[in-house]
Amino acid sequence: MVETKQAQEPQGDSRPPPSWLNKELIQQALRNAGDSNSQVETIDVSVPVAAGDNYGSSIYRAKATLTDGQERSFIIKGPAAGAALSSATTEGRTFEREVTMLAQVIPQMEALLEEAAPGRFPPLAPRCYHHGTSPVEFLVMEDLAPSGFKLADRKRGLGLRHSLLALRSLARFHAASHALLRRQPELVEKLDNTWRAIDKSMRVFVKGQIQGAVEATRSWPGFEECADRLEKFKDVAMDMFAQLNDPKDGAFNVITHGDYWMNNMMFCYEDGEVKGHRALDLQIAHVASPAIDLVYFLTSSLNDHIHEHHQDLLLREYHCELKETMELLGLQAPSLEALLSAVDVHGPFSLFLAMARPILKAEHGLDVNAIFSGDHSCLVPVYELPEVKTWMQRILRDYVRTGWLPA
Structure with missing residues (x-):
């Protein structure tokens, strides 16, 4: 599979700099x-x-x-x-x-x-x-x-080398954060669940995302059941997402990045090979299961081939790095089986990213403010883009099969 190319720095808009930036x-x-x-x-x-x-x-x-x-x-x-x-x-x-x-x-x-x-x-x-x-x-x-760091191309998605690098970095992030939480348990309250504080306009946004998917899937032969499930899901989605982002007593909790997708990370390269990674935009970091970041990343950032064929490999590599780093810190990581179980439990959270696919894949970006105001009409045509439609049909079948999209 061809690896994601280094993305050129995008051209910014023409708005003047603010006066305070002096x-x-x-x-x-x-x-x-x-x-x-x-x-x-x-x-x-x-x-x-x-x-x-x-x-x-x-x-x-x-x-x-x-x-x-x-x-x-x-x-x-x-x-x-x-x-x-x-x-x-x-x-x-x-x-x-x-x-x-x-x-x-x-x-x-x-x-x-x-x-x-x-x-x-x-x-x-x-x-x-x-x-x-x-x-x-x-x-x-x-x-x-x-220092040579660049954004990857969000429209192409990450290939295997980029994905492995991002997940190994995430494993170290999680391991170190778990160690810090053991020393400073008060961080659990300080870094509380950001999904519990989101206001009603965000609920409008999420409902609009799902409604756009409902209208698109109703026009696809054989996906009528998916459309019905999505129609029911939109009314409970935000409460479910908030609950999944809560830390669980007695479970393996970490400080999550909270928004771990490819536009919130940069990569550096050496002789054309990806070698380094840094995380960006930690605005909604909070204490929760590491599975939150895992399902977020796997749904939002992989190219279609890696998403379909290599998720198991990526999770195993993440766990290997987590275990090794935890041992260096004098701590014990959860077993691979426990990690995979947590990913399965938190799997429905990936629906948030699945519904965001049109926004992530839109050629020139969508009018996000319009979606927040309740107008989701811009989403439906993007669902008909061949690469979005094919991906959505595949994962919706998977979500029905796993129960992540409840009946």
């Missing part, structure tokens, strides 16, 4: 990064993501030219003006949560890994150099692009 902000980030002597002379701000590739915030790249002629680059995240997804998750304190993860939790996780095996493990995420809430909420992070 030299003083970058100067402070530079100091926090350990460079107190250099002075910022100029900054050049661009938008490094294409319209439709980011749904909950605004992303900027600031290239700073220093007075000594050197250059430094930072990624800045700020609020997305008018973004429905951002407002829908306000109650979930997404900005505050990402700051907590990048500035506090992940550095502690990485310290545990370094203590267990010095020099063995790469960073899990970009460094956080500066953050604040005035005049708006902002986050200044390491720019991974100068």
